[in-house]
Amino acid sequence: MSRSYRQIGVIVGAAVVILVFILGILEKIPWNYAIGAITVTGVIAAIIKLYPSKVEPERKEVVSFLKNGEMTKTGEQLGETEPFVWVKKNQKSALLPDNTEITKLNIDDSLLDEIYEKAQREAIKIYRDAQLSGFSVQVLPFGKAGRPIVNVYYDFYSKWADRICHFQFSELSHSLKHYLPNKRPIADLDTEAFANLPWKTSPHWMQFLSRSYDRIKPLPPVEDTCYNLYAKPTQQTYWIAVFQNGLSGDEHSFEWDGRRLDENGIKQLR
Helix, strand or coil: CCHHHHHHHHHHHHHHHHHHHHHHHCCCCCHHHHHHHHHHHHHHHHHHHHCCCCCCCCEEEEEEECCCCCEEEEEEECCCCCCCCCCCCCCCCCCCCCCCCCCCCCCCHHHHHHHHHHHHHHHHHHCCCCEEEEEEEEECCCCCCCCCCEEEEEEEEECCCCEEEEEEEECCCCEEEEEEEEECCCCHHHHCCCCCCHHHHCCCHHHHHHHHHHHHCCCCCCCCCEEEEEEEECCCEEEEEEEECCCCCCEEEEEECCCCCCCCCEEECC
């Protein structure tokens, strides 16, 4: 029985008691009848008042995940706020098929070429002399469901306008987004353009990722764990990988000369 109905029942019962009492005083009804009516009404009102407002709420099992990535089950009352759900270790993504292997991306030259050509066309529409000056990949392997796990970024620098166009390809929407405003470069390195596409100059860039991660793995499977890979043009293509621990906040950075996959080519910065 709902609370509002109980309140109405108690009010009506009280009104009946008062009415019967007045009628008894005015001798409109015999006193023995009045006392009996008051007693019965009081008992009914007490039953209504004490009747439980609702039955024990139904419980359902909800899947939850601890910060160590192990699955647990917790009971939850219906109508209460949903608990935070940790992402399953094997959550699927088009560009990261298995997030137990966070550096094994489903990205090849044909995909990068296709995105680059679209971004270049858009950049040239804005600045005719725009040239590729930055390339990066962002991976959030344990991000919330419904959000992109992998994003690919392309920067184009215009020497004439001294501005940078920034484009993002999201695996979730499979669309290319131009981020405004077109900002001025902060460092001289931002004004350099690639002589050749970096993924073609350094075709083993995913091996660089894997070997760097081997040095620090595993990272905890929590939402804030992520990594970023950057390629910048210098005299030769220069790469940096930054891994972030989502629990401790620690960062692990590696640099690569784009060629050698040994300790001479890959160095840990921190």
